[in-house]
Amino acid sequence: MKILGIETSCDETAVALLNDGHVVSSLVYSQIRDHAQYGGVVPELAARKHLEILPALYGKLRRETGLDPASLDAIAATAGPGLAGCLHVGLNFAKGLSFATDVPLYGINHLEGHLASIELAPGAPPAPCIALLVSGGHTSLYVIEAPGMCRQIGATRDDAAGEAFDKCAKVLGLGYPGGPAIDLAARSGDASVFPLPVPRITGSPYDLSFSGLKTALLYKHRDVTHGGEKPLTETGTAHFAASLQQSVVKALLSRCERAAKAFGIPAIVVAGGVAANSCLRAEAEKLTKKGLTFFFPPLSFCTDNAAMIARAAHGRIQRGEKPDGLAISARSRWPVADTLPAGSEIPARKKPRTGR
Ligand code: KG4
Numbered sequence: 001m002k003i004l005g006i007e008t009s010c011d012e013t014a015v016a017l018l019n020d021g022h023v024v025s026s027l028v029y030s031q032i033r034d035h036a037q038y039g040g041v042v043p044e045l046a047a048r049k050h051l052e053i054l055p056a057l058y059g060k061l062r063r064e065t066g067l068d069p070a071s072l073d074a075i076a077a078t079a080g081p082g083l084a085g086c087l088h089v090g091l092n093f094a095k096g097l098s099f100a101t102d103v104p105l106y107g108i109n110h111l112e113g114h115l116a117s118i119e120l121a122p123g124a125p126p127a128p129c130i131a132l133l134v135s136g137g138h139t140s141l142y143v144i145e146a147p148g149m150c151r152q153i154g155a156t157r158d159d160a161a162g163e164a165f166d167k168c169a170k171v172l173g174l175g176y177p178g179g180p181a182i183d184l185a186a187r188s189g190d191a192s193v194f195p196l197p198v199p200r201i202t203g204s205p206y207d208l209s210f211s212g213l214k215t216a217l218l219y220k221h222r223d224v225t226h227g228g229e230k231p232l233t234e235t236g237t238a239h240f241a242a243s244l245q246q247s248v249v250k251a252l253l254s255r256c257e258r259a260a261k262a263f264g265i266p267a268i269v270v271a272g273g274v275a276a277n278s279c280l281r282a283e284a285e286k287l288t289k290k291g292l293t294f295f296f297p298p299l300s301f302c303t304d305n306a307a308m309i310a311r312a313a314h315g316r317i318q319r320g321e322k323p324d325g326l327a328i329s330a331r332s333r334w335p336v337a338d339t340l341p342a343g344s345e346i347p348a349r350k351k352p353r354t355g356r
């Protein structure tokens with residue numbers, strides 16, 4: 001079964017070809033350099049860039065794989081959530097191709113795509129499992145009850161984990177995107193030099209909040225630099241990066257651990273751009289001694305890509321779901337529960353410990 005994937009929800013233009021769930025080719029054009037001078041993604045610029053890059057990237061995929069579009073079994077394009085103008089570019093490109101070739105079109109939820117990214121490598125755990133989705137726009141915790149069934153049990157109340165990295169990196173002068181820069185800088189830092197709090201929400205064991213952490217870093221940074229008059233050395237910046245990273249990772253893993261215990265599900269999948277974080281991966285590995293097993297997608301499929309979009313369509317086809325066809329519209333907001341229903345409601349076995 002051959003599926004073409006198209007992803008244009010934010011600042012990555014991506015196309016991929018999957019055959020029977022295996023990646024034949026996955027091409028990603030990152031617009032990071034186009035937006036870096038503005039310190040973040042400029043939606044209008046991103047949409048225009050998708051318009052310029054997508055046809056060329058699709059042409060490259062065709063040349064490299066010898067793809068005849070009429071031979072496809074499905075076309076899958078991200079239909080939301082994301083930046084409206086950006087989504088329209090990819091989805092309308094896919095509609096044109098579907099109309100011209102009569103190949104069925106699937107409009108894929110970007111978050112469902114991230115969750116499916118774990119299936120792009122061998123060894124993905126069967127359901128039930130706990131899933132932590134950590135990207136630049138979303139941070140949520142789910143119980144995957146069965147294939148295609150997913151119940152949200154927690155989410156961030158404010159910033160997403162990736163957003164927290166991006167905003168704090170700006171304060172530290174580490175540029176955009178912040179996550180990879182924090183990850184790199186933290187390697188030579190000591191988290192105990194400028195300790196930061198680990199976010200907790202009393203009474204909501206699986207929810208997260210990163211805005212307080214961001215403010216704590218901002219104030220501490222202001223103190224240490226005397227309001228910006230005494231800029232940090234590279235080592236000082238590394239200490240801040242290490243401390244921030246440690247707090248974010250502790251907050252994320254404590255929610256996973258709590259959910260795994262409460263639901264009696266020891267397999268935990270982590271997906272989304274922040275799943276690329278080296279500290280998160282290393283600390284998750286340490287939890288194997290507590291009986292938990294973490295599963296991460298390959299690094300190239302953590303941040304936005306089109307292979308995960310095609311893989312989500314593969315799952316939908318396997319579950320016998322019908323294509324969406326040309327009538328599907330782009331949705332800038334689109335809860336994953338709209339595409340992956342909650343299922344049988346696996347009950348929590350124990351009452352989880354709540355935050356202090
Ligand atoms: O999934 P993604 O590519 O886009 C969204 O759907 O949002 O995630 C992008 C986010 C950014 O916030 C970026 O800073 C973060 O993922 N990120 C990382 C790392 N690589 C990317 N965060 C921490 N450590 C990393 N190595």
Ligand code: ZN
Pocket residue numbers: 110114135136272273303304
């Ligand atoms: Zn994403």
